[in-house]
Amino acid sequence: MSDLLLPLTRAVTYTRWVHLLVGAILPLACAMVYPGLVDPSPGDWVLIALLPIPLVLAAAAVPSVRRAEGLQARLMLFPGQHARVKGDGEPGVSAVPSASWADRAGTGVWLVLRLEMGMAVAVVTEQLMAVSLSLVGSAWGVGDLADPPVPVPSGSGAGWVCLLLLPVPVSVLLAVVVGAGALMARAARQLLGPTAGERLAELEERTERLLERNRIARELHDSLGHALTLAVVQAGAARAAADPRFTDQALEAIEETGRAALEDLERVLLVLRHGDHPAGARPTLGEADRLLESARSSGAQVQAELTGPLEHLPGPVSREAYRMLQEALTNVLRHAGPVRVAVRVAADDARLRLEVRNPLAEGAPAAGTGGGSGLRGIRERAALLGGAVRAGRDDGHWLLSVDLPLR
Known part of the structure; x- marks a missing residue:
């Protein structure tokens, strides 16, 4: 049980969460221009996720972008002075500008992965937080505090049920955050790791x-x-x-x-x-x-x-x-x-x-x-x-x- 709760006590879990949410800023900013964020359809969400890809691929061609992404990954994805537990050695992430087109290609794949994973985690975070707020509202008898994607029990006698269900969306959200953060840390080692020349x-x-x-x-x-x-x-x-x-x-x-x-x-x-x-x-x-x-x-x-x-x-x-x-x-x-x-x-x-x-x-x-x-x-x-x-x-x-x- 302690091993399951250990990630929740580590500061790096939450810095990884922030790193993922930052990756969603660009697609959401583009969506404000087109197609909009007012009642988007599933097709609109697909378009929101795909439209910024050419922009990040163009940015990956700039050598200094690899250095910036490497520094961010080192700071936010790996245990260090900001973590409560001892880190697992060197992160294995380079912090030098791109020196070849292979470096630029790796940076491009990393930016696309960060964009898409950030979008997915942002949507999951928003939806599960809406469910949690709705359960809190129903438990206190004040109605829905948000627009949840799934129906929430309401009416007389539903308060205790909502209180019992409240840990479910919170646990799912934390599990998603921990898993996505670990996946991004592994991807950073593969895509932003030092090249043979750097080694x-x-x-x-x-x-x-x-x-x-x-x-x-x-x-x-x-x-x-x-x-x-x-x-x-x-x-x-x-x-x-x-x-x-x-x-x-x-x-x-x-x-x-x-x-x-x-x-x-x-x-x-x-x-x-x-x-x-x-x-x-x-x-x-x-x-x-x-x-x-x-x-x-x-x-x-x-x-x-x-x-x-x-x-x-x-x-x-x-x-x-x-x-x-x-x-x-x-x-x-x-x-x-x-x-x-x-x-x-x-x-x-x-x-x-x-x-x-x-x-x-x-x-x-x-x-x-x-x-x-x-x-x-x-x-x-x-x-x-x-x-x-x-x-x-x-x-x-x-x-x-x-x-x-x-x-």
Whole structure:
């Protein structure tokens, strides 16, 4: 019993009813011109239902009509914030203009269906409400309050009969409204649903959002991981040295590294807050000296060789190469400690090559061979740019080599 009454407690049942009645406005407006609404015959009703069809088919050829109908259907035919119960997911109705004649044809069928269904529901609503008002009038002994399509009991003793019959037209009307509303919701999914091209565009947009989320996660991992690694190394070295002067230098280096990490974090959060923020706000390979100096301040003996037009590299290549170098230096400090590091960055007209070489500490894991995501992130960045990464042992050293095309 509760399942039968549940639709009556849902606001969407009544918004669907309104949506159906709105569809009857056009044919009724046309009927006022011809053939008129004064005592229409059955033939007149057929004519009223057919006359507006050419008008709605012509309207369906306008691309923006599909968008307007989709927005109305989303708002009024499907559970949402206006419903008392949780909705059943996405309505599956498109809200974009028609892009093809197939879209226009679907919109035309939808408009005709909405027109005819609206007319039918409007007539049924009017007739059943007339019956209900007549039953109320007879029950109170004031005669018919409307012109019902069927005879209503009257006279002495008919009041109780009318009261008992009153729920019948109301129940029939609600059943018609619920059924017609559900039918229109299903038709909206079929006739106004997204096309194959729209589904593909939505899938591409979702993929872009996932890629952007992964990129931001990599940015945070590289920037904050680098800063925290340097801070840990500096703090450990200062405690082991027990030298006030060295401790002051370590604290200064930690302060500078932390400040740089905060700047990087602000850049990433700015992109996250404002999707249209230019990517150029991210650091590029032209700022590699900052990375090298921070590694040196942690005790690593960094020998760097930077050649080629690094300032004129394509933006995406320069930004991703900066993060790769940052992650490579972080891995060295994390896994090998403050050791001698050889960094070579060379660019020409066609390619950018980046190499980071460091000795392997006795018994220590090779940089990048742990269970973290550093080396995997470097490979992912290189793959997105069409490049290649080679990492492994090389004559007692750990060598990371990145090769990126510039075109």
